Amino acid sequence: MKVYLDNGATSYPKPKGLEEALVRAITQYGGSLHRSQSDDALNLEREVYQTRLLIADFFGFHAVDHVVFTKNITESVNLVLNGFLEVGDHVVITSLEHNAVVRPLEYLRQTRGISYETIPFIPGEGLDFELLTQALHNKPKLMISTMASNVTGDLLDTIRMGELCKAYEVPFFIDTAQTAGGIEVDYRTLNASFLAFTGHKSLLGPSGIGGVLIDPSMAGKVKPFIYGGTGSLSDSLEQPEWLPDKFESGTQNTIGILGLKASLEFIQHIGIKEIRQHELELMTYFQKGLETEIGIRPIGYKNPSMRMGLLAISVPDIDPSFFVHELNKNYGISTRGGLHCAPFAHQTYGTYPKGSIRFGLSYFTSQTDLEYTIASVKKILKD
Numbered sequence: 001m002k003v004y005l006d007n008g009a010t011s012y013p014k015p016k017g018l019e020e021a022l023v024r025a026i027t028q029y030g031g032s033l034h035r036s037q038s039d040d041a042l043n044l045e046r047e048v049y050q051t052r053l054l055i056a057d058f059f060g061f062h063a064v065d066h067v068v069f070t071k072n073i074t075e076s077v078n079l080v081l082n083g084f085l086e087v088g089d090h091v092v093i094t095s096l097e098h099n100a101v102v103r104p105l106e107y108l109r110q111t112r113g114i115s116y117e118t119i120p121f122i123p124g125e126g127l128d129f130e131l132l133t134q135a136l137h138n139k140p141k142l143m144i145s146t147m148a149s150n151v152t153g154d155l156l157d158t159i160r161m162g163e164l165c166k167a168y169e170v171p172f173f174i175d176t177a178q179t180a181g182g183i184e185v186d187y188r189t190l191n192a193s194f195l196a197f198t199g200h201k202s203l204l205g206p207s208g209i210g211g212v213l214i215d216p217s218m219a220g221k222v223k224p225f226i227y228g229g230t231g232s233l234s235d236s237l238e239q240p241e242w243l244p245d246k247f248e249s250g251t252q253n254t255i256g257i258l259g260l261k262a263s264l265e266f267i268q269h270i271g272i273k274e275i276r277q278h279e280l281e282l283m284t285y286f287q288k289g290l291e292t293e294i295g296i297r298p299i300g301y302k303n304p305s306m307r308m309g310l311l312a313i314s315v316p317d318i319d320p321s322f323f324v325h326e327l328n329k330n331y332g333i334s335t336r337g338g339l340h341c342a343p344f345a346h347q348t349y350g351t352y353p354k355g356s357i358r359f360g361l362s363y364f365t366s367q368t369d370l371e372y373t374i375a376s377v378k379k380i381l382k383d
Contacts, residue, residue: 005361005373006358007361008358009336010207012362025259029254031044033252044254054261055211066244067244068212069252072200072210073100073175073176077196080194082108085112089142090138092116094156097118097344098150100175123299124301126157127156145158148310149300151346152300176196176197177196180201181201182202193218203263206260226249278363283304283307289374296313296315320356324337327377331372333376335360336357339352
C-alpha cells in the first residue's frame, strides 16, 4: 500500500483536470505570451488573463492586473523585499517564518543594513500581540507573517495583525503557502499590502507557478526584481511601469499558469468549505487514533480546527529522519521529518535542532490511508 502524507510540501495527487490542461498547453498553444500574433498565441493570452481573473476572484482581490506571476512564494518574497526595502529599513516578522522569509532578510541585513525583529508565537496561545503592538508603534517599513505554520499547521490571527498594521500605517505582507486552497483567504478582510501564493501545495496545481498580489497603493513603491523583455514598450530601454509587465520580465511559465487555472477551477467546483470540512474530519480522526492507540499528541494547537491539515509529532529517542525513512521504506508512507526549512519555528516549539515528523493531509486523503498510517506508526514504535 502507498500513502502520501507530505502535502505540506507538495500536494499529491492532483485533480484530473490538471493533466488535461497541461497537455493542452503543450499541444495546442504555439508562440510566446505578448510576443506573437498567431491565433494560438492570442488564445493563450486569453487563458492567462482568465487565470488572473480567477485568482483575483479566488482571493477577493480588486486589481486583476496586479496579480503578478512568479515561480513560488520564495520568489514572491524576494521580489517584494529586494524591491521595497532600502538601506536602514526595519522589518517585523513572527517566530514561525519559513526560510523563504528569513534568509532573504538575513542577506539584506548583511548587505543593505536592514534590520528585523521577531515577535514570538507562544505555543498553545498564539502571537504575542502586546509585543507586536509595541513593534508596530515604532513604524517599521514592513510586517511579514505566514497565515499558518508549515511545521504544525497552527493558524495565526492575520486578521488582527492586519488591523494593527492598518492602525499604525505599516504595510503588511502575508504568506499563504499553507492556507490558500485549504481555507478561505479573503484579501478584503486582511488589510494586506502584499499577499503571496504558491500553486503546488493546497491550490493543487503544478510546481513552479505562484504569484503575489500587490496592492495598487504599493505598486509604485516596489522596484522590479528582474529586468528584461516583457513584450511591451520594446522601443524603450526602461522597464515598463505598469503591472503586471513591471514585474514579469522574460517568457512566462504559461504551462504552469494553465495548470493552476485548472486546479483553481477544481477547488471552486468542490468548494473551500467542503474541502476544509473533509480535512478537519480526517484530522480529527487521525489525531484521536494517534492519541488513544499510541499516546502521541500533536505539537502545536490540540484543537484541529485551529490548524491546517498538518499534524506534527515528536517521538522521544527516535530521530525524525530515521522515522520517516522507516515509514517510507517498510510501509510505503510518504511524510517529512526534520526542520522543514523553518528553524525559527522549531525553536519556538522546542523541537530544535532535531525537528519533528510532519503528516500533511489533503482533500484526496482517505480514512483508510490514516488507519494504515496509525497501525504502521504503532508497529515502528513497538519494534
